[in-house]
Amino acid sequence: HLSAMCQNLGDLHVTGPLKDMNFSIPEGGAVRFIYQFTSEPPAVSFRATGEKDGIIDIVPRTGILFLNGSLDWETKAVHRLQVESLDEKGNTVKGPYTVTIYVEDINDNPPEFDQIMYTGVVRQNSRPGKPFMYIHATDRDDPTTPHAQLTYSILHHFPNPYKEMLFQIDNVTGAISPSKMGSYYLDPQKQDTFTLVVTVKDMAGMTANAFTSSADVIITVKESLWKAPPTIRIQENSTQVYPVNISQVCPWPQALHLSLVPQKKQSRLPFSIDQSGVIYVTEPLDREKKDTYAFFVVTKDNTGELVDKPLHIHIIVEDINDNPPVCQQAVTVIEVQENEGAGSNIGTLIATDMDEENTLNSRLRFKIESQVPPVPASNLFFIQQDTGILQLTSRSLNKRIASNYSLKVLVSDGVFQTICDVQVHVIDINDQIPIFEKSDYHNVTVAESLPVGTVILEIQATDGDEPGTGSSYIIYQMKEGDPNNTFIIVTDSETNRGFVKTNKALDFEATPVYNLVISATNPEPLVLGVQYNSSSLTLFKVFVTNVDEPPVFHKTVYKGEVFEDIPVNTLVMTVEAYDPEGDTVRYSLKGDVRKWLRIDSATGQIYTASTLDREQEEMYTVEVVASELTQKSKATFILHLSDVNDNPPLLAMDYPPFFCHPLSGGERAFIQADDADEQLWYSTFTFSLADDVNTRNNWEITKANATHAYLSPKHVNFEEKVYNVPVIINDNGKPPLERKVNLEVNICKCSSEKSCFIEVQREHSWPSTGQAIGILLGVLLIIGKSLFLGLYEKKQKREDLMVVYHDYIS
Known part of the structure; x- marks a missing residue:
């Protein structure tokens, strides 16, 4: 080691005198120089003592402080030494001084889960994001650095039947909870066990060089106890003592507060819930007022957060027979002809019941209780038990014997009964036809200009049937001679008098004469064997006289558009009118103040007569006059001039x-x-x-x-x-x-x-001459103005007078 150190001594550039010093050195590594202390006579060597731990030492003669092993932050984070210099005899010259070596942590430890495998239980329908278990891992590296900052994630999800995972994990806390998809789809009947492979990364998961560990999480799905009950049925108008227990929900253990929330905004609910989940109805219900209720049961924890999703409660109010039948009308009036046959359906008695439809509670049955008068028999009428349809039992009605019958009909729903009144009016049979007072009303002459709606004739027919009935009321119609419905006939309901009116404008040129055949009929059918004949027909002729009418234009307004630079004598429009009498029509223009146009008097063709100018008038309007011998009519011609660039700026x-x-x-x-x-x-x-x-x-x-x-x-x-x-x-x-x-x-x-x-x-x-005249006028004006200003100046004692131009500078 020393020989190697000597060989590398040339690389050691950090030297200095002996003093207190601190060093920060990353952990790991092998032999390394730290520092070289320099000596001053009489010092000839150095000595290091303290927490060297066999790793840190000093070369006595050279003063080189070095490592001869690996530092480990996890074993010892700080080493404290004392260094002193010695003379030849080993006596202390300087020191001892404190040398502190701080070991810097490096990311050399992977995170470790505190369990090899985790197990957890989740309930079906659990609220998304609500944790049901936690996982935890630790890292031996320095917790104050990213080396020990851990991030959790789900690597695999077995099985994974949907596009999104059914579970989610908080990447910081390790809390596992259902995802939105899981809250909706988790069902132990479909899949009761899931395995999640959960990973943990250090370095806060921000670098590819982070260490990663994984663990299995076995999750069991259990059925939710928090379930809505099936539809609750409550009988209306119950006589029980309220409140009445009608159902119960099983709340979560951590649920501290249960409440009812209406599905729609309303003043109140006739229901309540206690904190054990029992639902009560608090008062009698009336199905006829409200037949269903819908609301939610909401459960919250002590922080006010939802423990689970609200339960939807649906209540049906069951009907009891508590409403009597009701007659639709106070008196049902039925008309029947005296010749009606046995079994004929003459009308229907309508009654209703407010109890539930299509149940026995609202089933109605009908029965005739009495008939007044009871002639010619007491059972002339029959009513169908379940439909209320009235029928005749025989062909026995005779207006001369009885013209009206009063029936009392009993209507029952099995519990309640109601009497409904029926009046049967026997009406005369239609065995008489209308007869005109005249078979020919001859003729009338009218001008074709007669206003629409004018009465041109009054007609009269009589009928021997009962007055005020459909058998005697007369309907007049044009049977022949009026294919275009030019005329209508209105009947006076009191007198049966008919008024013939014009329904459309008359036109002598189209139809000068109308040969009309008028019929008289009844709205009620005639009895068998009786038919309308010639007595119910009359004749009438209408002569239409000609009125000289003005020409008629095909349009009331003609519009044309041309460029303003079109040549003179260009055709711009053709107007057309015809005379109803066929006379020749001549054309002229009126209001052509700029003399821009001319019209061919025979053809109606309009030409330009002079140069047009849009800048003078863009929309040029004139009147076109169509004339025949005695009549004139007018139409408007509007000529829009489109711009061309004919004006320099x-x-x-x-x-x-x-x-x-x-x-x-x-x-x-x-x-x-x-x-x-x-x-x-x-x-x-x-x-x-x-x-x-x-x-x-x-x-x-x-x-x-x-x-x-x-x-x-x-x-x-x-x-x-x-x-x-x-x-x-x-x-x-x-x-x-x-x-x-x-x-x-x-x-x-x-x-x-x-x-x-x-x-x-x-x-x-x-x-120039013009300029000279202008100058002369200007001089005269200036002289006059000067005299006026002089007098004004004296009067006002003004010192100065300026003629100011308008300031037009931007």
Whole structure:
């Protein structure tokens, strides 16, 4: 060892004088240098004592502190030594000094479970996440480091019949509980034993170099004692002493509180539960008010947490026969003709019972108790016992003997009885046909313009049957001559008088004459052997006279759409009207204020008469007049003009831009463009300067947005005057249009409000005639204004007057 140490001494760079020192050294390893102490005369050697444990020592002559074995944190975490220097005689020169060696833990121990195999029991329907057992492992490494931080997981799950595991483990505590899937699917009838292979990793499971151990967990599934009882049946209106025990649930041992929760929001439940799981009904129940109840039994532990999922309790209230039959009507009225035969079904008595349907409690039976009057026999009527259908026992009804019968019918449900009243009215048989007072009502002449609903004739037929019955009421109909139902006939129910009315507009051109045959019938069928004949028919003729009607357009509004640049004499629309009398129709236009259109008077074809302009009017509306000899009618024509790019852009500014003199640099003015064309398509403009050297040396223009740009001076050496800046603006039409404008830019002295004083002289040039007139008018205005301002100045004692331009700088 010493020879090896000497060979490696050159690698030892940590040296120093003797003093108290601390060292941290990882455990494990073999021979290693720790430190070299240097000696000072008269010291010639070193000596180490203390907890060397045969592993730590010092070379006396060189002072090298070294390890000649492996440190083990799990055996000893700290070694404390005393080191001193000696002279030739072995006497202490310096020291002893304390040298402490702290052993650093490395992950050299795998975790170990405290059991080779674990067993546990879980109940069916256990709440997911509620632990039913724990596993535990330990690690001999330093617990203050990740070396001993353990993570649990389930490696295998035997058997595993579903996509998800039925169990889950808390990776920190080792608590095993059912998963959501397990809480739902665990069933000892299907699988009562599961084996889980559970692993534990150190290093908090964060590195692939962690140690892993595993153990088997055998889990037995047992049937849940926490089960909902089968549907509970309670008889209504019980006379027992309440509360009454109706069922019991078996709570978990750890359940400290049981309660009932209604399935739906309601004021209260007529049930209660005690803490042993006994469910009571607290009051009599009435099935006719409520026939079923549904609620949950909820169990919680002392922390208020659910111990298990709520149990659904379903209760059916059983019926008893506690409701009497009820007649649907106070008096059931039945009409029957006097010639009805034996066995005829003449009507049904309807009664109801509030007890449960389709049970003996609501089964009703019918029986006739009495018949008044009892003539010509006391048993003229029969009622079916189970249906309430009334029948005649013989062909014995005669209105002259008795026109009305009163029946008392006993209705019974086996416990209760009710009497229902039935009135039978014997009505006259329909053995008389209606007879018209006239067989021919001759004719009537009406104009085709007669309003719909006008009465054109009154007719009358009589019937000898009993008044106010279906045997005597008369229905009038057009039997022949009116296939399109142009007429209707309304009957007065009191007098049986008929009123013939127009049901549709008359049209002389379509039907000038109607030859009508009118019939009179009853809603009640005629008795056998009696038939309607010619006495129930009458004739009537309607002459329709012609009325000169105006022409009729096929449409009331015509709409067309064209581009505004279409050539003159382009056909844009054809209108059409016809005259009901067949006269020739001529066409003309009214309201064509811009003289843009013309119409062919014979064909109704509308052409452009001049150049169109959408910017003047986008929706152009005129009236089209159709005329015949005496009548006219009108229709509306709306022409929508679609935009084309026919307007170059222009500046849209109320005031010219200006800059305050002298310029300081960085100024810019906001300029805006506009376009008369439709903005939907032509709202983007391009701004540029004219291509001349002077302009480009003095100015620059930059885009601000689709409709605005910035004009900026390129230097500050401008005179105090008005400059004309040639600006070119392009739109984005197809094709695009361009306009060149001379933008007046004022370089002026400004007030403290950053507005120009009186406008400076423009650049010198000879004025045109128009300009000269303008200048003359301007001078006169200025003179007049000066006189007025002078007087006003004296009156107000003002010191200064400025003409201010509007500040248009952005």
